[in-house]
Amino acid sequence: MSSAAMHIARTGLDAQDMRMRVISNNLANVNTTGFKKDRASFATLAYQTVTAAGAQSTAESKYATGLNLGTGVKIQGTARIDTAGSMQTTGNSLDLALDGEGYFQVQMPGGTTGYTRAGNFSRSAEGLLVTSDGYQVQPGITVPQGATGITIGTDGTVSATIAGQTEPQSLGQIQVATFPNAAGLQSKGDNYLVETAASGAANVGVAGQDGRGNVRQGELEASNVNTVEELVDMIECQRAYEVNSKMISASDDMLKYVNQNI
Template structure:
């Protein structure tokens, strides 16, 4: 029994350490554009059934309750919380934020599509809208040389004033990707997510339609990390870690007493 208690306490230490990693990552990304906080989900490990409820206790009776001994706890999964972050005005015409659900599409190296909430785009040497890493926004939007007064409508239509033209010319339309299960997207770093079997296939459509958010030009979405909430979770995890440490110390003392007595 004491050695089993040591193992259970060890699983508690490992689970709380992993939870602290999740919290630390949230706090580290409090200033990351479009970042969505993660939450650690716990699950009990397998139980040891010493006696099963309903098992025969005598020829005429059965046990009303069982004897099930747990073996500890583990991190079952992490859930990305998809709540909207605050929209901050930047005044940069190429900064965009999604006010609602959906993701920008980006062409990543190797031809894979990446999805992001970070709309801090810039213009490449060829005039194409790209991320800070140089990945092209999809569908591709090219801004001709000399274009001024770049405008992005709420539905993603991009237009600009071109030299020699009296009316603004339409340069293209930014479409938005939606997913049946956004929490199933895989985070790959650099603010990018990729499609998985759990997320379902990307459903491409116009901003503001089919539940997709509207585009806001000259704004960026802040992270949805609440620092106070994360600090409370950190204190809770720290206390749980301390309790499991004390359990190990208590079991160690029990073992020492048993050895001295025997």
């Protein structure tokens, strides 16, 4: 029994170690634009049935309850928490935030489409609207040389005043993508997500319509990590790790006692 308890406690150590990694990643990204925190989900390992409930205890009676022994715990997965972060005003005309559901689209290397909540965009040498990594925002928006007074409406419409013209010229429209199951998107790092079979196909359309968020110019969405909550979770995780470690020590002492006295 003691060796089995040691094995169970070991699974607890592994699970709490992975949970601590999730918490530390959340805290590391507390200032990352548009970052969404993760939560570790636990699941029990297979149970060993010693006595099945309803089995015959005698010729005339049955066990009302069975005897099932658990074999430990595992990390079942990580769930991304998509609650909105606070809006931070920057005053930069190319800083954008989404007030509501959805993601900006960018063209990543290899032609794949990436999705992000980080709208800290800039203008390339060719006048293209790009991310800080140089990935082009989709659909492509080109800002002509000498354009001033760039305005981006809540529906994503981009316009600017061109030299020699009195009326602002429309340059295109930034579209927003939503997903049937946004939690199924796969994180690729650098604030980018990619579509998976679990997320479903992207539903691309105009910002502010069909449940999509509005575009906010001159603002950025902050991380939704709550430092206090993460620190409390970290302490809880540490205590759980210590308890599992003590269980291994206690099981080891029990085995020592048996070997020395029996």
